[in-house]
Amino acid sequence: MARKNLLAGLMDEAKAASSEEKPRAEPRYSKGAIGAVSQQIAELKARSVMELAADAIRAGGLEDRLEQDEASHRALMASLSEYGQQVPVLVRPDPEEEGTYQIVYGRRRVAALRDLGLPVKALIRDLDDAAAIMAQGQENSARRDLSFIERVNFARQMVAAGYERKAIADALSTDKTLISRMLSVADTVPVSVIERIGAAPGIGRDRWLAFARAWEATGWDEVTGVRMVESMDAPTSDARFDALMAWMEKHHTGRVTAAPKAVKPLQTFHQAAPGKLLAKVTRGKERMKIEVQVKNAEGFDLWLEQNLEEIFRDYKSRKDDSAE
Numbered sequence: 001m002a003r004k005n006l007l008a009g010l011m012d013e014a015k016a017a018s019s020e021e022k023p024r025a026e027p028r029y030s031k032g033a034i035g036a037v038s039q040q041i042a043e044l045k046a047r048s049v050m051e052l053a054a055d056a057i058r059a060g061g062l063e064d065r066l067e068q069d070e071a072s073h074r075a076l077m078a079s080l081s082e083y084g085q086q087v088p089v090l091v092r093p094d095p096e097e098e099g100t101y102q103i104v105y106g107r108r109r110v111a112a113l114r115d116l117g118l119p120v121k122a123l124i125r126d127l128d129d130a131a132a133i134m135a136q137g138q139e140n141s142a143r144r145d146l147s148f149i150e151r152v153n154f155a156r157q158m159v160a161a162g163y164e165r166k167a168i169a170d171a172l173s174t175d176k177t178l179i180s181r182m183l184s185v186a187d188t189v190p191v192s193v194i195e196r197i198g199a200a201p202g203i204g205r206d207r208w209l210a211f212a213r214a215w216e217a218t219g220w221d222e223v224t225g226v227r228m229v230e231s232m233d234a235p236t237s238d239a240r241f242d243a244l245m246a247w248m249e250k251h252h253t254g255r256v257t258a259a260p261k262a263v264k265p266l267q268t269f270h271q272a273a274p275g276k277l278l279a280k281v282t283r284g285k286e287r288m289k290i291e292v293q294v295k296n297a298e299g300f301d302l303w304l305e306q307n308l309e310e311i312f313r314d315y316k317s318r319k320d321d322s323a324e
Helices: 006-020 032-047 070-083 107-116 129-143 148-160 165-171 176-188 191-197 205-218 222-231 237-251 253-258 300-323
Strands: 049-052 089-093 101-105 120-124 266-273 276-283 288-292
Touching (some): 191 222, 288 300
Antiparallel strands (some): 049 120, 089 101, 276 288
């Protein structure tokens, strides 16, 4: 059966394009003594602490904080005002605007120094997205001042960006088993509800896992959950967690203990490049859903939409041929 093999044609074009690509250029250093000195200067510059204007530093990376603690912010400002900045932050050049930088870690210090009108001592590194997120996660883990649910939120964002479980575990300095438990909370409790509750620094892993089970038993949708949190007369994030947890346990005790665990659809993530999500594929019992990240697809989303039926016909033809 002679038919146009669309997928095979695409593979041929991709191989041809790949064979025509030129090798990536290495950093240009002159040979000899001058080149060695130039390279040493570049390396020293990367290790040195620079003073930058706070207004030249923009947000970057993933959101690692669920709430801004004003008391903590004022205390940090007082400390920086009295003793100065002892520990530099880490930034990378902003790829969108020359002369500006993106924060890798040190957001609270930058915000405090900006409010004080002081320059920021910073290490500047040329990092891609993946390396920047890894550095941010490892710094947070080393400080150990992120709450459990903030670490959950960080892991959730890494999944959404297309990172594998191993990379997430490395970034948060933990094992895959704990990452799975963290993501089970992120998959069950809507992020808007988590954000309304806040960082809840006094609430650990086991209580959040129990919260996720209780949430599942309520059958609430996201809007109902947000309204419930906002209706709680609780001034702190720990108190909001406790109040909502107590309400769910009181009104859904039987369902919390007896409700069967739902089988979640299998999700896989595909990357356009390291750290750049191309598509999320969700496979359930009766259907599969493909969600393409349009901003990273470079037109692939439109091509896929226009050629989906042809791809299916080509697949069916090859399947029929192999069965003969």
